[in-house]
Amino acid sequence: MQLLSNKTAILSTLCVDQRLILNKVHEKNLITSREYNNLKSINKEDVEGHVVELLDKILNKGETTCQHFLNILQTDEDIKATFPELKLQQPKEISFPESIQELYQLNTRPVGLCLIINNESFCDGSMRRGTEKDAESLAQVFSWLGFRVLMCKDQTRDQMNRTLECLWSGCSFVTPQQVLQHGDAFVCCILSHGKKGVVLGTDLIPLPIKHITQTFKASEQSALSGKPKVFLIQACQGGQKHKGVALKDVEADNCGTQTIPEEADILVAVATVEDYAAFRHISDGSWFVQSLCQQLKERCPKGEDITAILHHVNDDVGLKEGSRMPGAMKQIPEVRFTLRKRLVLTPY
Template sequence: MLDTERGDEVKDDMTIRQPRKRRVSDVIDSIGDDSGHDSNSFDLPSHVNGDSNENYINEEEETIVPVTPESVNLLMPEWLCKKSSQADSVPVGLPEDEGEDEDDHSPLSQNSLLELSASMPVAIDAERYNMNHKNRGKCIVFNQETFDTGLKTRNGSSEDAKRIETTFKNLGFNVEILDDLEHTDIMKKIDELSNEDHRDNDCLCIFMLTHGLSNDLVFAKDVAYDVKKIWKPFTADKCKTLAGKPKLFFIQVNNSYNKINNYDKLILNLTQACRGSQLDVGVQMRQRNTEIRMNTEVDGNIDTYKLPTHADFLIAHSTVQGFYSWRNPTEGTWFVQCLCDVIDEHYTTTDLQKMLTICMRKIATEYSSYDDVNPLNNDLKQVPSITTMLLRDIYFLQK
């Protein structure tokens, strides 16, 4: 028997995955030519030295690879930095000197510790997040399909954006798709979201659909920047109305390493032992004067409790750090399309983390690249990578 929707042969309740029939081949979701695995690498030009401030141009691909100064300081050599105005290189709301978080370098005073408190949306021992607020929340889709820097157009990304809109509207989200924004506009939108009042919302969801480089650099229309600038403004100390609530980030990018291996190894050696020097002072969760709804709100007998500022995040990458992810120019990316398939089928009975496990398993076992031109790109695999700081299960209960 043939499952006409999926193109699978079904026999004795066992599904045998057949090669997907497509009109066009899958492509590596990368910044340049996908005909070979090394075509997206960036070799240090012989004429470039450490004192140069010129944009780096990959002469083979004729691709300009600009990055923001705050990323260059830690992750990239100077010759890979775009010459740009301060306005489009320093994220909104960050110090103008290095573009770093204000609290990244100095300890908080005792007085400031006392100010870090937020309303408690759920009891300390609750197994599920409170998804019974008035609104589900916002789902923002940053869809980068075309670029001013000469990078390859991400054909099929608009199909991902449409699919996300359908699936997440069905979950009750207020979905907004933002196409081909420059870095400044992305940071303005993030700053706006961080400063909004989310008290009546269950959670926040953000999708990044774009090209990427190693060390979690992602591309806006005009420049590359560190992806942490997307989620950092929503830690509990910076966005208190989302404290104790899930913050979901889905990042569909190609995280391939380039040939700046010495820099990659340097950063790896510096970070793998401790991963930083900052201290997390936490945020005190205090009771709200609201009625108990389905045992998810806190009653008057529950003491306040303290949460780490980075709790309640889920960051899902389309692939493992250092590996390509795959996109079909007419159908969209494997990760986004599979994720939406799984959510559509299971959201009424299954929590989000379980659905992500199903999605990862399906991509790992059922998906293989198809390329009828270049055999090197045929029958290749992919597995998403999930980083979770969630403390509870997420069920998208109907409003």
């Protein structure tokens, strides 16, 4: 990687005016506004420490961003005038798709709310063992990503519905001392039993997933209109069991005046497709949630957006085996979205 090989030379040169470089990479959308503010306010004793943080942030975003950064260093007139001694091998001009620069702006602190509804004990005496592990993992990773986490335990169908409506309309959900601030994004995690197209309350009464997402339709009154809303649902969608099929050529080594549609800016990721079961270990948690949390931890610092990360989750979960007999019990999550921009979550 050219940036890595030139890192020492770039570091010593850019220390002359690190604020200019920081402003340029923000102007060119190589970093988000929140990353820009964080880099401005980091507690470093010297200029070099600030430049190191910036270069490491760019490196973590992958080859495409690194090449774009090098291109800026070689072509921007202000940078060339300020750092005439900066001579690198001329990077090839790169054409970037418009979508790379179209990010949801996540500038608030906290970034937004993460609601976790964790249904463990049901009226028929059944228990979803292992769900506490999922709830803890989700709370940890979304706190790390800058969200304020709200946890609700064992809710009936009506209680779930009221909770969601209160969050959307802004009615009193927390104490007056804790003013509810929606921020720039909303994440809703529901861990429960389910059937085709629905999740179940602890009273075993179904709440349609479609009703949940439609509660958050854009309106002129809502603080979340035009902002990303992500729904992560760990629940069976039926009783059938997926079976695997062998892949050819693959071997196993070890077996403004603008308007937007009212249902825009929504992503729904369900642990499994309709009619099929979702697996959950009684102590280690569910395949879907544990894979999701692991992929977020690995890939958010690299600047990957949520849809790309969920592709990796699908691949990871799809490779898991629920039986000692390969292919006998499988699972594949389902993702659908109406997001209009790239949603990139970064560690706080």
